Structures are given as C-alpha cells and as structure tokens.
Amino acid sequence: MSARRRRLASVVLTTAVAAVVAVAAVLTAARPAAAQGVSNAPHARWTDVTNFSGLATAPSTKWGGALISDLDGDGWYDLVLNNHDQTNLMLYWNNRNGSFVRGTDPLPVPSPQPAFRRGQNPLPFLIDAHGLTAGDIFLTGSSDFIVMQGGANGGAPATPRLLRSSGRSRMLVQAQRATTLEADTGGRGRTPLLVDMDGDGDLDLILLNYVVGAGAPGPRQRVYENRDGVYVRRNDSGLENANVERAILTDLNGDGLLDLVAFPFLRIYIATGDLTFEDRTLDWMRFVPNWGRVGTNVWAAAELDANNDGRWDVYLAKNQDQDAMLLNIDNEFFRLAPWTSFAADSRGHGDVTVGDFNNDGATDVFLSYAVPAPPMGAAPAEPRPAVAREDVLLTNGGSANFTLTVSHGANQVSQAAGDSVQAFDYNLDGRLDLLIGAGDEVIGRGPLGTWSLFANTILLPAVGGNHWLIASVGRSPNRRAAGTNAELMLTVAFPNGQDQLSLMRRVGGAGGSGTSEDLRLVHFGLGRRTQVVRLTVRWSDGTTVTRTDVPIDTVYTVTAV
Secondary structure, three states, X not given: OOHHHHHHHHHHHHHOOOOOOOOOOEOOOOOOOOOOOOOOOOOOOEEEOHHHHOOOOXXXXXXXXXXXXXXXXXXXXXXXXXXXXXXXXXXXXXXXXXXXXXXXXXXXXXXXXXXXXXXXXXXXXOOOEEEEEEEOOOOOOOOEEEEXXXXXXXXXXXXXXXXXXXXXXXXXXXXXXXOOHHHOOOEOEEEEEEEXXXXXXXXXXXXXXXXXXOXXXXXOOEEEEXXXXXXXXXXXXXXOOOOOOEEEEEOOOOOOOOEEEEEOOOEEEEEOOOOOEEEOHHHHHOOOOOHHHHOOOOOEEEEEOOOOOOOOEEEEEOEOOOOEEXXXXXXXXXXXXXXXOOOOOOOOEEEEEEEOOOOOOOOEXXXXXXXXXXXXXXXXXXXXXXXXXXXXXXXXXXXXXXXXXXXXXXXXXXXXXXXXEEEEOOOOOOOOEEEEEEEOOOOOOOOEEEEEXXXXXXXXHHHOOOEEEEEEOOOOOOOOOOOOOOEEEEEEEOOOOOOOEEEEEEOEOOOEOOOEOEEOEEEEEEEOOOEEEEEXXXXXXXXXXXXXXXXXXXXXXXXXX
16 A cells, blocks of 8 residues: 555544434435535445355456346346456346345344345357446336447457346347347447437437447447337437547436546537537536546546535546546536545546445445556566455545545455446445456456455444435336436435435446446435435436435335336
8 A cells, every 4th residue: 555545544544433424315306506515424334245145256357347237127236247258248136135134233144045146147158248238228117238249359340239138037138139239230349328318218329339440331439219129320419430438427517418428538428409419528628727638548437416516526537547526517517626636646446436335415436446557468477466455435525525545344355456346235225335346358467356245334224324215216107218317306304304405316327437337226325314305306208206205214116117
C-alpha cells in the first residue's frame, strides 16, 4: 500500500463515527432543488462468502463484469459469469434462500444450501464473449439478455447472441434469428445497451463496436428500433461513426430521455428523441479544466446522485490516470467535484460500482484495483505473491464529500488485477453485496483470477442499523413499458414528517465497463428515517405511479413483473 493510502486509511479508521446516520430515501415527482446533507456514518464492511456461494472459483479471464438480472422473474437476482474467450459463459440461478442465516452477530452463518445453483450454460459452445446487457425485450416480465462477440480482432465480424427467457421454467432460447439480429453483418463487439429511445415502452438496442477494417460493411455503431420484438436497424441516429467502445445510460438534462456517457475517450451524446443523438461533449465539459485530459483513458463509469440534488452525476474510473467525479450543474454542464484533489492518488481502477453501502441515505463508490499490465509482447514478469488488493471504498458524507478507505473487508487475495466489481443485494436482506472478478480480459497481460462474492455485514435495523427499502419494479401498470431504465424518486422523513430527504435511483446497472445489469430490485438506504412520504416510479413511456403507503425494511412490489 502506498504511503498516501496508508495515511488515508488510518485517518478513516481513527475518525469513523460510531453513531448511525439520519438519512432517508424518498422519491418525489418533483426533483429537489438543493443538495441535502447526510450526517457521517461508519463505512460499510464486507466478508468473503465465496466458498458458501456455489459459484465456480476456477481462475479464468474476464470481460466487463458479470451480468446480474432476475432472468426468471422470481424476484431474486441470477448471474451470468462472463469468462471471455477461454471458458464458457456460466449461468447461476438464485436459490432464493439467502444462503446465510442472519442473527444479532453481524457476520453471516452459512446455511446448508448455497446461494446459487449452476444452470445449463446459456450457449452450448465457446464464444469470444464481450459486453452483456439484460432487459424485458419481449414484455413478458422476464429479463432476456444479449452478449456481444469480439469479431476475431476485426477479421471476422460477429453478430450478437440474444437469449430469450421463458420465465419460471428457467429455459433460455437463442432468439437472434427471430429478432433479425443474426441477419446483420455484425461487428467487433464491445457494449450492448437496451434502452427505449422512442418513448413507446419497448426496449430498442444500441450495439457499440471497436474499430473494424476499412472494407467492413455497415456502420461501426449499430442502432436498432424494436418493432414488436423485431429489431430494425436505423442509420440516422447520430451514433453510427462514434469513436467509442463502451458507454453507460443516464438522463443528464432531466428530459426523461436517456443519454450516453461514452468512452474510453469521453463523449457525451444527448438524446434528441426518435432514436437520435447529438454529440454535446463540449457543452457539458466546457467548465471542466483540461477536460480533454480528464476525459482520456476512461475504463468504466457510473451514474449517481452524489450530492442528493436530484441530478445525475458521473464517476469516471480511469485505470492508471486520476479518477474524476463530474457533478451535474442545473442539468446543463459538469464541474469537477471539489474532493478530486483529495483523491489525487486514487489511480489504478479498472471498474466502478455505486450504491448506499452503509444505508445512510448517501450514494457511495467502490473501485476495483487494476494492477498495471506489462506491455504487450514483454517478457513475463515474476509471479506476484497472492495478496489482498487495494480495492477502494469511497464513503459519501452526503454532499459529494467522500472518505477513502481500503480497510473494508472486500479485498480479494489474489495475484490477479481486479477486472470488475458490481454491487447488488443477492440475498435481499437490505444490504448491498459485491461481486468482484479478477483476471485480465487479454491473455498474457497478467495472472488469471477468480470470481468472489462478498456479503455486506453492516448492522440490521433490528440491532441498531440503518433502515432500508427495496422497490421491486416490473412492467408499467398497462404492461406496455418494460421496467428496465425506469426512474424512481423516493422521499422519506422522520415520524413527525420533518427533515425530508429525497433520493433518486434507476432500474439499470450500478456502473459499467461493457456490461449493464438490469437491477429491477432497487435499493435505498434510509438512515434513521422511517416514514415514506412518497415513492414515484416513471417508466420510459411516461407512465407514472405514486405510492404513499409503503413499508420499510422490506421488499416492496411497485408493479408485478
């Protein structure tokens, strides 16, 4: 550990406040106008439960993280482990038992049945698997998913594979032919994104590709309109020639249309309606000093409301460069968060995920540490000893003021660099857990690693911990809009109705480096607030539902899948 990080970790450990924070999660139809502070709270801690999870632990390469989604529509998250081109995609169904018995002791006690059960491989053959995405493509209530292929370094453009879910029967069927995706010429696949771009409720599709040869047919980037389950390619989206490989979805200007934050060289594409986008990078980055440098070498990004002001901010993980937090000002432009200089040596991050890890009402950040890879073609280095990697937790004080620690328990003991990290509540106990993958996506650049599951061990409300709420979001009430990418606004307060706190979340991923999850079980930390004033969900077609009689410390179904 660097001297700087040792000092920062020491500061966190000696100054952590034992009191639990007063915070709340509330969603209102109207966005809050000003940032809402959250008092300090102890940072989250995790414990390694991989040996009890049922997940495979054999070393493998990775690409962009696992896919996390409720594939069978039973209300529990399932997993597809992306093992790149050396091992098949691995499907794991959630056993729905939580896997661990929780008592007054914060540490989990293993139950006889593991959390996940290995299913039949989604594809019966090995492919060069790259980015994945999931969503309710056919409006059946189940999550279908798409995996892109690498295209043999551009020599053999490959079409994506679409796996359609049959729901509770847990059967997956290839559907790229039925949706006409198989008939397209394909590309050098990187990142798929499912998003309703025309406001009709169903999920259209963006396929981002790497550079292909000059004679390759079709545009580099592909945009498809969903017409009753058939994908029809559009060639007028404004993305066709975009020089990007990966992206996340977010609504930067608050108009209800999802925009693209694309990278590795940062570009901001604002949705203009009817499946079209405009490059407005200069508009959004004009007040960021040396923005070209800030936007270079971006490996992963995540949307979050860092200061609880009702606007979507963006965290950029930049590998060996300095990370950056872009704060959204008035839904018009970005400024760098003031703590950026404090975290000046927070480098070496291969992936980022976000969530309220200590349930205090503020969104935290977790970063996977990527050991610098040797140059391609260089002689193999001496094997590194298996040590705990310096994955970083940034705990949010409520106004985008973050405290850094590496003493959080979710550090893989491995020779391999961290490839991915994803936050989700696998056992639905109200605490966000972490799935971490190690092992570089390119053979020869470093040791292979494993998948590790870390269970969150913060105190539960029954023994003095903060309160929480999970909102389960399915299709719109008229069943015409998928729950994917729906936006939630939650407002909570103390029992007397005072000190209201408003939070917003989205059904989607908790960060992105090629894979985007479909997290329809939307987690909120409430701190000490116990009264839900209002919960509002807005689907992509404009349908909204507001609930006021909402319990806390439970999974609350807003709409059925």
